[in-house]
Amino acid sequence: MEPVDHFRGFLKKNGLAFTSARAAILKGIVASRGHFDADALHEQLKRVGESLSCATVYRTLPLFVQSGIIKETLRSKGRARYEPAWGLEHHDHLECVACGRIIEFRDDELERLQDKVCQRHSFRPVEHRLGIRGYCSECGKKGT
């Protein structure tokens, strides 16, 4: 199913309207492959002629999170960041503190162990975030 169809279904189920602003934002999300923040998304939309108020962008992002189209990731420089999630497997992040590069990885064993930890504490997980900060291979070479 296409994200847009899923999103329409989500809106209808919740008595919300599918507006042109929401359509535009969804297009922006799909276009921006990879991580983005509210401001970057707003800028990108402006570039393609879709000028929405930034309040609308901020107001709409949670809907996309709730519907599973995107998910919030580690915030950086005080800004909430997002990444597409629709149809993608869960993964975690390595974040280079020197160059800012973000490397995604997935490790099933790691996932399994986390579930075990939750069981041990009778904890029902909803989501988790693992972020490892350090130096990527490039920056690691350059010293310190």
Add this chain to the structure above:
Amino acid sequence: MEPVDHFRGFLKKNGLAFTSARAAILKGIVASRGHFDADALHEQLKRVGESLSCATVYRTLPLFVQSGIIKETLRSKGRARYEPAWGLEHHDHLECVACGRIIEFRDDELERLQDKVCQRHSFRPVEHRLGIRGYCSECGKKGT
């Protein structure tokens, strides 16, 4: 070694002064066992008669992080949160989305696997944060 001695050493090594404000904040940190945020720390200090400007608290916390006395943890409600780290083992967090309770846990196998992931990507880790959000045993019982 006591935290205060370690901290003095850290300051000297960096050409910084050991001031009464910093001593007071350190005392506050030690007193507040467990997680805290800048505002809570400021309030606590005020309660014991140490009235520092909140700018000073904000300015000083990074020094304690750098020196390894505390570390930043998952932020909550838009606030940066910290926990004591001096002399304590690393651990990760389960965070209840219903009641806000934070459960600490440690799993060596999990740590080991993360190192493996880093090796696989030639990534030199500096720190990592794993936060699992969900429902704790108490809140899980109450439904949904």
Add this chain to the structure above:
DNA sequence: GATGAGATTGAGAATCACTCGCAAAATGGA
């Protein structure tokens, strides 16, 4: 113990990401 260069502090203004309030406009089921 006095001195001075440099570090630190307080108070309030400034930032910055984000949210709110409200009137005007868009949506969509009947």
Add this chain to the structure above:
DNA sequence: TCCATTTTGCGAGTGATTCTCAATCTCATC
């Protein structure tokens, strides 16, 4: 088409954090 309901844009408001800068404190050195 009509209208109750939802959205939007704008600008003002928030709340955490940071900055500015003059006054104050530290501490190595004298």
